Amino acid sequence: MxxxxxxxxxxxxxxxxxxxxxxxRNPVRAAFYLVLSFFxxxxxxxxxxxxxxxxxxxxxxVGAVMVLFLFVVMMLDLNIVEKxxxxxxxxxxxxxxxxxxxxxxxxxxxxKESGMDVFQSQPLSTAASHVEGYSNxxxxxxxxxxxxxxxxxxxxxxxLVAIVAAISLTYRRRPKTRHQNPDLQVSARxxxxxxxxxxxxxxxx
Amino acid sequence: xxxxxYSLTSFLPESLQTIIIILVKIAVLLIPxxxxxxxxxxxxxxxxxxxxxxxxxxRVGPRGWLQPIADAVKLMFKEIVIPNxxxxxxxxxxxxxxxxxxxxxxxxxxxxxxxxxADVNAGLLYILAMTSVGVxxxxxxxxxxxxxxxxxxxxxxxxxxxxxxxxMGFALVGxxxxxxxxxxxxxxxxxxxxxxxxxxxxxxxxxVVYFISxxxxxxxxxxDVAEGESEIVAGFHVEYSGMAFSIFFLAEYANMILISMLAxxxxxxxxxxxxxxxxxIQNSSLAFIGTASIGWLLAKAAFLLLLFLWFRATxxxxxxxxxxxxxxxVFIPITxxxxxxxxxxxxxxxxxxxxx
Amino acid sequence: xLTLTHFLVLAGLLMSIGLxxxxxxxxxxxxxxxxxxxxxxxxxxxxxxxxxxxxxVEGQIFVFFILTVAAAEAxxxxxxxxxxxxxRQSINVDELDSLKG
Numbered sequence: 001m002x003x004x005x006x007x008x009x010x011x012x013x014x015x016x017x018x019x020x021x022x023x024x025r026n027p028v029r030a031a032f033y034l035v036l037s038f039f040x041x042x043x044x045x046x047x048x049x050x051x052x053x054x055x056x057x058x059x060x061x062v063g064a065v066m067v068l069f070l071f072v073v074m075m076l077d078l079n080i081v082e083k084x085x086x087x088x089x090x091x092x093x094x095x096x097x098x099x100x101x102x103x104x105x106x107x108x109x110x111x112k113e114s115g116m117d118v119f120q121s122q123p124l125s126t127a128a129s130h131v132e133g134y135s136n137x138x139x140x141x142x143x144x145x146x147x148x149x150x151x152x153x154x155x156x157x158x159x160l161v162a163i164v165a166a167i168s169l170t171y172r173r174r175p176k177t178r179h180q181n182p183d184l185q186v187s188a189r190x191x192x193x194x195x196x197x198x199x200x201x202x203x204x205x
Numbered sequence: 206x207x208x209x210x211y212s213l214t215s216f217l218p219e220s221l222q223t224i225i226i227i228l229v230k231i232a233v234l235l236i237p238x239x240x241x242x243x244x245x246x247x248x249x250x251x252x253x254x255x256x257x258x259x260x261x262x263x264r265v266g267p268r269g270w271l272q273p274i275a276d277a278v279k280l281m282f283k284e285i286v287i288p289n290x291x292x293x294x295x296x297x298x299x300x301x302x303x304x305x306x307x308x309x310x311x312x313x314x315x316x317x318x319x320x321x322x323a324d325v326n327a328g329l330l331y332i333l334a335m336t337s338v339g340v341x342x343x344x345x346x347x348x349x350x351x352x353x354x355x356x357x358x359x360x361x362x363x364x365x366x367x368x369x370x371x372x373m374g375f376a377l378v379g380x381x382x383x384x385x386x387x388x389x390x391x392x393x394x395x396x397x398x399x400x401x402x403x404x405x406x407x408x409x410x411x412x413v414v415y416f417i418s419x420x421x422x423x424x425x426x427x428x429d430v431a432e433g434e435s436e437i438v439a440g441f442h443v444e445y446s447g448m449a450f451s452i453f454f455l456a457e458y459a460n461m462i463l464i465s466m467l468a469x470x471x472x473x474x475x476x477x478x479x480x481x482x483x484x485x486i487q488n489s490s491l492a493f494i495g496t497a498s499i500g501w502l503l504a505k506a507a508f509l510l511l512l513f514l515w516f517r518a519t520x521x522x523x524x525x526x527x528x529x530x531x532x533x534x535v536f537i538p539i540t541x542x543x544x545x546x547x548x549x550x551x552x553x554x555x556x557x558x559x560x561x
Numbered sequence: 562x563l564t565l566t567h568f569l570v571l572a573g574l575l576m577s578i579g580l581x582x583x584x585x586x587x588x589x590x591x592x593x594x595x596x597x598x599x600x601x602x603x604x605x606x607x608x609x610x611x612x613x614x615x616x617x618v619e620g621q622i623f624v625f626f627i628l629t630v631a632a633a634e635a636x637x638x639x640x641x642x643x644x645x646x647x648x649r650q651s652i653n654v655d656e657l658d659s660l661k662g
Contacts, residue, residue: 018575021595023585038602090587095585105576172647
């Protein structure tokens, strides 16, 4: 009962905020709605006992990727009005395609031939079905570092490549700016800066 | 105490009873915390005052003890001004988000072996997630205020917080490697057996990185460029007044206490006594200082909080590019190297720490 | 009573919304990228729902990798976007019609 309430509440939040995301004018607001949608999804993942991934979703997506999006949206001086054009033109076709996709998924899920109607008959146990001391994180870790260790290494390389690519794409040298060189600053000695000149004393006339 | 509560609410249906008891637990956790926050502001003014050979607040109440209460009353009766063309909903949501995440993280902080609100397996991850969501309070405040200064500061602050989160996360990876658990209670229990068993010794670089990153995370001096009053007025909360402003203030101090609490749980043995296992003390009348108690935890956290204030009184403000350099080019490499060193220490089964 | 179908329908709904968003906001690359993230979220929800249904953790491993790849994709996509904006002062898809930078 409680699970059903949580599911319906947060899936409504996720769907409504996703709808708002694709329909608002301002990209900053769209990003905020997407954050809300991610957050609601994380709670639904918790309901499915994927606690590690739910927290990682919040940590990585909400805490890092969406911050990156917001940064870019806020820093670029976007012209918001230009979004107006074309919105209504493509609106019907977008809705139509989405409806076709959704109803074909819905149809397949209820079909006897696809064998997916069995999902409807058995309830999904959201209660704790695991033995005492079970830890989702530990199970994931065991699998990740044994069977999928090569995939894991490749993912790590991919992230490294992404870091290098993102930096090399956006880095620009500005020849006009003056950089400090702390090494030179620290190693400066007083001989370099001050010259003590001996001036011969002149006799007063 | 809990039994009494159960018997008092026994006439209610079971689900309602559970909710009421959880709410009572939250209140019992938060009221001392908010009082602690209030008196931390007093301590800050007083301690920095003494460091600068001043007296600090001494007018309200005996020795100024009622100063935080007077401040709270003053702020409560001020008008909350909402700027023109600001997004009203987001403008008011931002302080709620920052205090909400700052307080929500306390749910998994244990005070001794039994006393914890939610004893979850992935406590450490949960705290990381909560602090990373806290960035949104800053970003939304800066964006919704419709002010250039607030916007600039929000960009500065959030870039800083996100960068230091990485170093902080890596420091926590070291802790979880040493303790082999994400549960904060288990991390403390893994350090039992006297002061040499604390993770402070094998993970000393990580402790330093964690604590300095914590200072940067909370946007405290010397990393307070986000509110550098000489450059961008007062940061992302320039446009806030009255209670809305003070909620940001509360969130900052609650985060400070949280960072100190976590550092003492993860590196300084939490509620364990430093004199554990010393026979002379255990057989004397001073046996109580050799036993684990919540007092040790609070004392350690209080010492780390003193460090926060001390930094503020001592160091000049960093320049923004220097902050970023410190985070990315110094702290992250140190943590990565030390994670490798921990791996080697496990391989060679070193010390009392890595002999599993 | 919650069944697996509930979660699958939710994932289908999120995916269709993401798809509709790509068509409706054809001009703004940032929103296009966000719609891709939404579609990936729906896929992840499917993986996790099936992983729970079958009592098999391997589905969650997949989600782990999808999250990694999506984060890398977002970082590089946004970097390209920033470079693009510096060159053209616009991120309108319609104006990006020449191959010469």
